Amino acid sequence: MPMGKRDREPSVDAADATAPAAATAASANGPPELPTADALNHYLDQLARISVSKRRLRDSDLEGLRELAAAAADRGTALRALIAEYLTSACRVWADLPGARQARDHEGLAEVVSALMRAVGDATVALTEGYETAHRAAIRGEEATRREFVDDLLDGRTDLGRLAERAERFGLRLVGPHAVTVARATKPFSAGDGATRYVEEALTARFSARDVLITTKDGLLVCVYPGPVAEVPPFFTTTVRNAVGEQYQVAVSRLRPGPSGIVRSYQEARSTLDLAARLGLTTEVVDASDVLVFQVLGRDRAAITDLVAIVLGGLEGARGGPQALLETLTAYFASGCLNTTTARRLGLSVRTVTYRLSRIRQLTGYDPTDPDQRYILQTATLGARLLGWPSRPLQPAD
Known part of the structure; x- marks a missing residue:
């Protein structure tokens, strides 16, 4: 009226x-x-x-x-x-x-x-x-234009030269290598919400608006930044923690050059978050480089499924199931194949660890203390984590 x-x-x-x-x-x-x-x-x-x-x-x-x-x-x-x-x-x-x-x-x-x-x-x-x-109306139009640019930037749906020109309008320089950091929280992030505004204001105040782009996509908070500004990820993580005050996780991609590199870095950061959830990782920050081996293994699911079934399938014959022996293998490889360190990590005696390693050799036919056989066991153990075995049964390849 x-x-x-x-x-x-x-x-x-x-x-x-x-x-x-x-x-x-x-x-x-x-x-x-x-x-x-x-x-x-x-x-x-x-x-x-x-x-x-x-x-x-x-x-x-x-x-x-x-x-x-x-x-x-x-x-x-x-x-x-x-x-x-x-x-x-x-x-x-x-x-x-x-x-x-x-x-x-x-x-x-x-x-x-x-x-x-x-x-x-x-x-x-x-x-x-x-x-x-x-x-x-002008603000809504500007937001729509910025949203379209962000989608094109992260999805790689437009000409790269034109994309670089449009980036200048929003104060972003696409020259040189860039990386992408993404955050996921219990409550999805959205454009204009309190948490997003808090992080954006903090990042642009700490760094130049030409050095960082803060946006949201599919409920994630996304930060695009140039490679030389190495302090962005830790500051971004701290700011996200202050903003959400709840369970969250941050993934950091590797550096890649040019606008097309931003697309790949964004996809890598997203897949790193998804992989961390599948692996049950609870660390605050997950670096894509640290889970690269899982990315490689996941590219051929049929092969890794067969490897886990063939190498570790014998552990199902253990009393109480394979879980305890699999946890021992994981800790053993993480500790540099040292029995004393493995025992300390698991809260067991060295004698118990030695017994379990011997039992693994008996059930699988692979000796974890043998350098020639250790790599096969370690790869199969990583594959088991990726597949969620033995909590989830192995699905045969089509």
């Missing part, structure tokens, strides 16, 4: 045009170069009529003011300058308005002033509404 429409008095109509064009003439004292001169003259004419009729501005006049303010916003005119021009013009002419000159006493003059104040107030509100509407 337009401002002032409710409980409105009868509006000005053509029958009220008893006032001379004094207001129009008075407005000539204003800056003639203003692009809104015609609309300003029309508004002052309305004030002249209102000074006689004591009625309110018509809805059509208010809507015209809203449109005028929207056009001023599109031209970049400041709202304060627009309103100041209207208020100054009204103050300049009001004493010469016919209603003010015809008032015979203070009571009559007060009635004229009240009507004019009401009209000026309605006009000011209408100007503000029109300006703010245009401003919101």
Whole structure:
């Protein structure tokens, strides 16, 4: 509903045009170069009529003011300058308005002033509404343009040369190597939410806006940054922690050159997060380089499934199942194949670890203490983690 429409008095109509064009003439004292001169003259004419009729501005006049303010916003005119021009013009002419000159006493003059104040107030509100509407539309348009650019950047759906040109509009330089860091939290990130704004403001305050791009995609918080700025990932992680205050995980890609490298780095960071979830990794930050071996193994699922079944399948014959022996293998390889360190990690005695390693050799036919056979066992153990075995049964390849 337009401002002032409710409980409105009868509006000005053509029958009220008893006032001379004094207001129009008075407005000539204003800056003639203003692009809104015609609309300003029309508004002052309305004030002249209102000074006689004591009625309110018509809805059509208010809507015209809203449109005028929207056009001023599109031209970049400041709202304060627009309103100041209207208020100054009204103050300049009001004493010469016919209603003010015809008032015979203070009571009559007060009635004229009240009507004019009401009209000026309605006009000011209408100007503000029109300006703010245009401003919101401009913001939405800019956000849509930025969203389209981000999607093209991360999905690699457009010409790279054109993409680099568009990046300049958002203050991002795509020359040189870049990396991508992504964060996933319990509550998905979205554009404009509190957590996203907090991280973006912190990153752009700490680094240059030309060095980092903060955006969201598919519920993830994404940070694109140039390779030389190595302190971005730890600062990003700390800021995410402060913003969400809940369970989250961050993945860091490897450096790659050019816009196409950003696409690959983004995909790598996303797949690293997904892989970390599959492996049950609980570390705060997962570097893509640290899980590269799992990426390689996962590219041929049929082969790794066969390897786990052939090499580790015999562990299912152990009393209580293969889980304890598999955990021993994992800790053994992680400790550099040292029995004492393995025992300390598992909270067992060295004798127990030695027994378990011997039992693994008996059940699988592969000796973890033999350097020639160790690699096969270690690869199969990594594959078991990737496949979630033995918690999930092995699915034969098609």
